[in-house]
Amino acid sequence: MVNLETRDAIGDPAPLALTGEPILNRRYGPGLLLLIAVGIWWPAIELMRGEIAGQYGLLATKGGLLLLVSALVALLAFVWALAIDSTPYSVLAIVVATVIGRVTATVLTEMPIYVWTYKHIGIVNFMIEDHFSPHVQIYGDWPGFFSGMAWFSTVSGLDPLTVAHWFAPFSTAVIALLVGVLAVSAGFGRRASLIAAMLAVILNWTGQDYYSPQAAGLILALSILSLLLYSKKAPLAGYLSMPVFAVLVATHQLTPFWVVISEVGLVVFNQMRPRWLLLVHAAILAVYVGPRLERTATFNFFSGFDPVKNSTVVTEDRGSAGRDFTVLLERGLFVGLWLLAAVCFVVVWRRSGAPWGLGVAAFSSVLILAGQDYGGEGIIRVFLYSIAGCAILVAIVIARIFELENSWRKTVGVVISTAFILGVGAVGLQGYYGGWSYVTVSKSQVELNRALPASSDGHYVIGTLAQPVGWPEGATAGSVRLKLIDPAYDAAVNAVRPSLLHKDFATPSDVDRLEKTLPKEGRAHTLYFILPQQADAYGQYLGWFPPTFVPSLIELLSERPKWSKVVDGGDTVIFEYSPKKR
Structure with a gap:
């Protein structure tokens, strides 16, 4: 008779394979899939070099199709790692997904993508050479990112062009890590935090992780929210959020307003300690923004109380068939994620109490549209800010599916979860690389x-x-x-x-x-x-x-x-x- 379980070093039961079952495939299957994913990705890079992307973007090329396949294989490896509860393989799958999703753009190009990146590079170059913050457009009033990057380039000796070229992979990895930390701060386990981190990587098609104040602002904002949610257990974490918030206020125009809006929700639902920190953060924001209101008025700092108008994107006209296809996928992902996150919020509420902190993180950003269109990008910011909270809410439910005892329900749930993760990965990749013909x-x-x-x-x-x-x-x-x-x-x-x-x-x-x-x-x-x-x-x-x-x-x-x-x-x-x- 076969002993179906043994004890590991710390005394917990660890499953063994049945006699005759290929244990290599069970324990090392995720690793093999990740090797296959990287093995597909590398020739995909060589095929994509010099390819002219049309209206459907990079994925519509031969190399782009291989890129998509490599991403899907990496996501399958991630699901397999979840099934065998392997943290190392799960983390490695997140790393590989980040490489496929973001490093691809870096190694395919000689220079950073997006022309608006170069305005930021210019400001950093100016601060390195002239040693002060120029009042050019709105950048001089929010110099946090530029002074930080000028300092980094100075002490490291790296050209800002080089830093900008590699910034997106780095910021994506940091954001994924912080989303996982946010899940833990909210009181949820390791598996949920890993799933949330992966979703944060594959959901973000907006391209707002490039060399920019908003990318740095999002990193700071997620750090603040993690500290505030953890402050219910350790109030010291709330106090530590104050200097981080002060840096955020001097870094980006919009993000600190979202953080304050979120804090209002956290106070209302009793999710942070001490609650009077909201007043301190609001005061810091008011003191900083107040003297700059006259200059920012030129840039439409408040576009009016018209949420419908403020949700309109930069270009609403119908374009090519490829653009319409990509936009349809992006909007479908946006709406679908919000609806799914709302359902998951209710599921978690019924099983273990309402996760108010995550609900606030997921849905509070929509209030931005009450007064700001952000130059036609307001709705994109709403989605960007909501990714973390929505990803965690969905991740909690997926994690519980993998922990079900009923084998039939678990099998059905895992299949549906796998299809969801693969679908999100494909749509996110198309959204990010759909405009490849003009972003380089x-x-x-x-x-x-x-x-x-x-x-x-x-x-x-x-x-x-x-x-x-x-x-x-x-x-x-x-x-x-x-x-x-x-x-x-x-x-x-x-x-x-x-x-x-x-x-x-x-x-x-x-x-x-x-x-x-x-x-x-x-x-x-x-x-x-x-x-x-x-x-x-x-x-x-x-x-x-x-x-x-x-x-x-x-x-x-x-x-x-x-x-x-x-x-x-x-x-x-x-x-x-x-x-x-x-």
């Missing part, structure tokens, strides 16, 4: 951006066809200095851009109308009109113009006497416009 920036474009101001001695104006893609504006300390002198130096053609969209550029009269709207006098001697290849991809992705638009525009401008083609590179064409030239 090449090394040559960064070098051109650095050389152009130097060659023209600052007496110029630049503008791009489709903002904000393809041209890493503001990436140097010099560009920040120029911005301080002339805030509109890089915005001359913003008024022109709407007249260029939603049509084909086919006749000389179109160029005549363009020239009439361009600046003819002022401090700039010339105007540079940038046409990066990403602008063409972006316009087609959003349905702004047909494939013939940019080629015909380049042909027409090449024939005009006031236009000179000064750069004709593989990924960028630059025209110089001289209004006095005949």
Whole structure:
């Protein structure tokens, strides 16, 4: 007769395999799957190098399909690790999922993705060289992230470009760790915290983990919420949240308001100690923001009490079929996660009492829309902030499914949970890489951006066809200095851009109308009109113009006497416009 269990070193029962069962597959199966996932991921990287992503994004390429397969295999390994209750394999699966989801973007590119990353790099470069925080746009009033990154680059010797290039994998890993800590602080176990950490990695398609104040702000906010939830057991944790909150207030404009909103909920439901800390945090926020209200009014700090309008995203127009497909998946994930988290909240409430702290973390961010659209990104912030709480609520239920004693119910539950995790992983990956055709920036474009101001001695104006893609504006300390002198130096053609969209550029009269709207006098001697290849991809992705638009525009401008083609590179064409030239 076979002894079905033995005792491990600490006396707990540890299951043994039945006679004849391949114990290697049971105990080492997750590890083998993770090796397979990495083995698929590496050739996928080589296949994706140089591939042109279309309207459906990177996953629609041959290498992208392999990338998706590798991610799904890693998630299967994670589920297997949960089934055998292996913490090391679970953690390793989270690491592999982070590598597949975020390191892919880093190793496929020479430069950081997203052009708005470069404005942050420029501020950091300026602070390294000039040793103070510039009042450029809104960045100078919230210098926490920039001063921290300037300090890090100075002491480490790493170029801010390099730090920015690797920032997303690092911040994603830290956020996953903090979501797991938040689950433990709320009083839930190891398995639930591991599931929540994995969900935090695969749910976040928003791309807000890049080199930015909001990524740092989210890390600080999750740290604060973890301390506050744990303060019910140890009030000292609540006091420790005060310096962290002070740093957060000086780092990001919106995130501390969400934290204060969340604290109101925690106080109402008696989830933090001492409760008067809410007043201290609110006072810190008021003291910091108050003197800056006049300057922030220019940036629409309060967009009005209209939640419906504030929930509208930047671009609501119908675009290409690929964009519509990706947006549908993203919105489905958003709505589906909220509904599922609400159901899980009720399930947990009925079984072990209401998890009010997690409910507040999951759903409080929607109140942001009462007064802020955040430049058309308000609804994206709502989802971003809600990921942690929603992930933990769902993770608690999934963890309990793996602990069921009824084998039939457990089997059905595990199958459904596996399908959910795989589905979320696929949708999250598509959301993150769906816009690959226009989010990248090449090394040559960064070098051109650095050389152009130097060659023209600052007496110029630049503008791009489709903002904000393809041209890493503001990436140097010099560009920040120029911005301080002339805030509109890089915005001359913003008024022109709407007249260029939603049509084909086919006749000389179109160029005549363009020239009439361009600046003819002022401090700039010339105007540079940038046409990066990403602008063409972006316009087609959003349905702004047909494939013939940019080629015909380049042909027409090449024939005009006031236009000179000064750069004709593989990924960028630059025209110089001289209004006095005949």
